[in-house]
Amino acid sequence: MSRNQGPVGIIDPSQLFRPEKVYDGKPVDAFRDYAIDDSDPIRRRVRLTYYDMHTNQTVDFVKKKMDKWLKFNTFKSTVKDALIKLNELLDESDPDSDLPNIVHAFQTAERIRQEHPDKEWMHLVGLIHDVGKVMAFFGEPQWCVVGDTFPVGCKWGSTIVYGDDSFKDNPDTYNPKYNTECGMYEPQCGLENLMMSWGHDEYLYRMLVHNKCKFPKDGLYMIRYHSFYPWHAGGDYQHLLKETDKEIMEAVHEFNKYDLYTKSAGVPDIDALWPYYDKLIEKYMPGVLDW
Ligand SMILES: [Fe+2]
Ligand SMILES: [Fe+2]
Numbered sequence: 001m002s003r004n005q006g007p008v009g010i011i012d013p014s015q016l017f018r019p020e021k022v023y024d025g026k027p028v029d030a031f032r033d034y035a036i037d038d039s040d041p042i043r044r045r046v047r048l049t050y051y052d053m054h055t056n057q058t059v060d061f062v063k064k065k066m067d068k069w070l071k072f073n074t075f076k077s078t079v080k081d082a083l084i085k086l087n088e089l090l091d092e093s094d095p096d097s098d099l100p101n102i103v104h105a106f107q108t109a110e111r112i113r114q115e116h117p118d119k120e121w122m123h124l125v126g127l128i129h130d131v132g133k134v135m136a137f138f139g140e141p142q143w144c145v146v147g148d149t150f151p152v153g154c155k156w157g158s159t160i161v162y163g164d165d166s167f168k169d170n171p172d173t174y175n176p177k178y179n180t181e182c183g184m185y186e187p188q189c190g191l192e193n194l195m196m197s198w199g200h201d202e203y204l205y206r207m208l209v210h211n212k213c214k215f216p217k218d219g220l221y222m223i224r225y226h227s228f229y230p231w232h233a234g235g236d237y238q239h240l241l242k243e244t245d246k247e248i249m250e251a252v253h254e255f256n257k258y259d260l261y262t263k264s265a266g267v268p269d270i271d272a273l274w275p276y277y278d279k280l281i282e283k284y285m286p287g288v289l290d291w
Helices: 041-056 059-069 079-088 101-115 120-128 131-137 200-210 217-225 245-261 270-284
Strands: none
Touching (some): 079 101, 079 120, 217 245
C-alpha cells in the first residue's frame, strides 16, 4: 500500500483534487513516498528525521517546548526577515523538495494566487505557512520543527509515516496513561483539544494569535493543521473528533493541495514578487513581531 493511502477504503483526499494524476510533470503517486531505502541519501535523511521525531515526541517533551516557545521571548523580527532566513533552511523531512524553504513558500503562495485571485489572505497563508521553521535557527533539531504532526498522549495513529516500528523507543508507547485509543483525552473532545507533537504548525498558529495577526479563522486552521497528515489524509483519530471539525478539515484540504503539489513547480522570481507580498504583510501582520 502506498503511503499516500490511508487505511483500507480511505484514499488521501488531497489526491481527489488532482484527477489528472500528474502535476508539473510529476505523477501524484510520486509525492510523499516514504519507502525505506537507506542506500539513497534523501530517503535515509527523511527516515532518520522521522525516527528521531517518533522516539522523542512525548507528552512531557511537548509541554517543555510549549513552556519555552509560547512565552514569545526568543527573538523579535518582521515576518519578511523571518521568511528570508528560511533561505538557509533545507527541510530534512521532505522527500519532495530539495530547495530552500523560501522557494516552497513562494511556490505555494503563487499557486493559491492563480486559483483564488480574490482570497488575498490565503495568498499570505501560502507564503508564511512554514515560517515557524525558524525555530531550527534557535537551537531546535529539525525533528521537532518539520515533518508531519500527530497527537501525543494517545495511541499512535495507524497511518503515521514509518508506523509502529519508529515509535518503539518512545517511552509513551509503553505508558498506560497514554497508549490507549483515547489516552489522556475524552472521546470526541475535538481537534483543538489535542496536544500535537511539537513543530512549526502549532508554533506559528500560537505566534499569530499572540501577535494579533488578522487572518480569518480558516487561515489559522490551515496553518495549525497543515502537517497533520494522519488526520487530514489518513483518516485517523475519528474517535477524538467532533462534528464541527469537518469544517476545519475542509479548510485544510483546500490549502493542502497547494502545499504539496507545487513542490515540483518552477522556481518563481522571488525579487519580482516581494512588492505584492510586502503589502499583504503590512495589512495582516505588520511590523516587528514577538517570536
Ligand atoms: Fe509545513
Ligand atoms: Fe509547506
